[in-house]
Amino acid sequence: MKNIAIIMGGYSSEYKISLTSGNVVYQNLDKAKYKGYRIHIFKEKWVYVDDNEAEFPIDKNDFSVTVNGTKIVFDAVFNAIHGTPGEDGLMQAYFELIGLKQTSCDYYQAALTFNKRDLLSVLKPYGIKTATSFYLNQGDAINQEAILNKVGLPCFVKPNKSGSSFGISKVHTKEEFLPAIEVAYKEDNEIIIESFLDGTEVSVGVINYKGEVVVLPITEIVSENDFFDYEAKYLGKSQEITPARISAEMTQKVGAIAKKAYEVLKMKGFSRSEFIIVNEEPHMLEMNTIPGLTTESLIPQQAREAGIPLTDLFTNAIELALNSPL
Incomplete structure (x- = not known):
C-alpha cells in the first residue's frame, strides 16, 4: 500500500477550486493500492487534514507528517494545486530537491507554461499560431x-x-x-x-496514458457570457460539448498541435490547452498543467468520453510518477 499525499489549496484566488479538485482525487483513489492523505498548502500553514478535519503540521524538511506519534512519509505526491505554488514550478522544484516523486510536469515546464507570454513565445517557432x-x-x-x-x-x-x-x-x-x-x-x-479572436473555442486535453502521449476527446466551449470567464467555467454559464462540433480534419489538426506542444516542451502528467479556431486555423491561448479535476471539469469530462474512469485516470498519473526516475 503506497502513501499518496494529495496537495491542494495554494496561495492564489484559485484555492477553492483546488480544494474541490483535491477532494475529487481523494474520493476516487484506488483504495486497494493507495492510502490517500489530503494535504492543505496555504501561506500560513501546510497541514495534513484527516477525515475528522483534524490538522497535523507537515515537516517541510522532508514533507512528512507525524500523527499520534507515528511519522508518515509519502511514496508520491498527487499535485492538485491550481495557481501558485503548485502550477508555477515552486512545489515541483521543492519536491525535486527533497527527492519526492510527483504527478505533474517538472519545475521548468510548470514555470514556463504558467507564464502565458513566455509559453507562446517558445512555441511560436514551431508554427503554433497565437493572437x-x-x-x-x-x-x-x-x-x-x-x-x-x-x-x-x-x-x-x-x-x-x-x-x-x-x-x-x-x-x-x-x-x-x-x-x-x-x-x-x-x-x-x-x-x-x-x-479578440472570433471563432470556435476548444479545449484539448493531452496526457501520458500508460506510457503513450494521448489526445483526449476535444471539448467545444460555448459561453453564455461574453467569454469563457469564471462564471462560465464554474457556475454553469457555458455549454461544454464533448466531442467538439468540428470536422474530423480539424479535430485531427488541433489535436496534433496540442500534442506537438506537449512533446516539444517535454511535458509530463496532465495538460489542457485552449485554442480558438479562426478561418480553419487553431490559435493557442494557453496551456494548463494542473487543470481542474472536479467532476464538472474538462479533463474528467474528456476522460469519460474516452472511456477512462476517474479512478483509472488518477491511478495512471500516480503510477507514472512512481515509475519515473528522480
Missing part, C-alpha cells in the same frame, strides 16, 4: 493608442500568470481599457493584451 498581443509590466507607461492600434477592439486584457479567468476583461471601448488594466494588475504585475 496578436502586447505586453505590459506594472509601472510601464501605457500608450493606449499604440496598443489599441496594434491589437484592435474588442480585445482581452489578462493577467499573465493567473488561472480560472481571474482578472480577465473583454474590452469593447477605449473607455473600458484602463479600468481593465487595473483589474488585471490586481492578480499579477505582468499583463498580456490580446486581439
Whole structure:
C-alpha cells in the first residue's frame, strides 16, 4: 500500500477550486493500492487534514507528517494545486530537491507554461499560431493608442500568470481599457493584451496514458457570457460539448498541435490547452498543467468520453510518477 499525499489549496484566488479538485482525487483513489492523505498548502500553514478535519503540521524538511506519534512519509505526491505554488514550478522544484516523486510536469515546464507570454513565445517557432498581443509590466507607461492600434477592439486584457479567468476583461471601448488594466494588475504585475479572436473555442486535453502521449476527446466551449470567464467555467454559464462540433480534419489538426506542444516542451502528467479556431486555423491561448479535476471539469469530462474512469485516470498519473526516475 503506497502513501499518496494529495496537495491542494495554494496561495492564489484559485484555492477553492483546488480544494474541490483535491477532494475529487481523494474520493476516487484506488483504495486497494493507495492510502490517500489530503494535504492543505496555504501561506500560513501546510497541514495534513484527516477525515475528522483534524490538522497535523507537515515537516517541510522532508514533507512528512507525524500523527499520534507515528511519522508518515509519502511514496508520491498527487499535485492538485491550481495557481501558485503548485502550477508555477515552486512545489515541483521543492519536491525535486527533497527527492519526492510527483504527478505533474517538472519545475521548468510548470514555470514556463504558467507564464502565458513566455509559453507562446517558445512555441511560436514551431508554427503554433497565437493572437496578436502586447505586453505590459506594472509601472510601464501605457500608450493606449499604440496598443489599441496594434491589437484592435474588442480585445482581452489578462493577467499573465493567473488561472480560472481571474482578472480577465473583454474590452469593447477605449473607455473600458484602463479600468481593465487595473483589474488585471490586481492578480499579477505582468499583463498580456490580446486581439479578440472570433471563432470556435476548444479545449484539448493531452496526457501520458500508460506510457503513450494521448489526445483526449476535444471539448467545444460555448459561453453564455461574453467569454469563457469564471462564471462560465464554474457556475454553469457555458455549454461544454464533448466531442467538439468540428470536422474530423480539424479535430485531427488541433489535436496534433496540442500534442506537438506537449512533446516539444517535454511535458509530463496532465495538460489542457485552449485554442480558438479562426478561418480553419487553431490559435493557442494557453496551456494548463494542473487543470481542474472536479467532476464538472474538462479533463474528467474528456476522460469519460474516452472511456477512462476517474479512478483509472488518477491511478495512471500516480503510477507514472512512481515509475519515473528522480
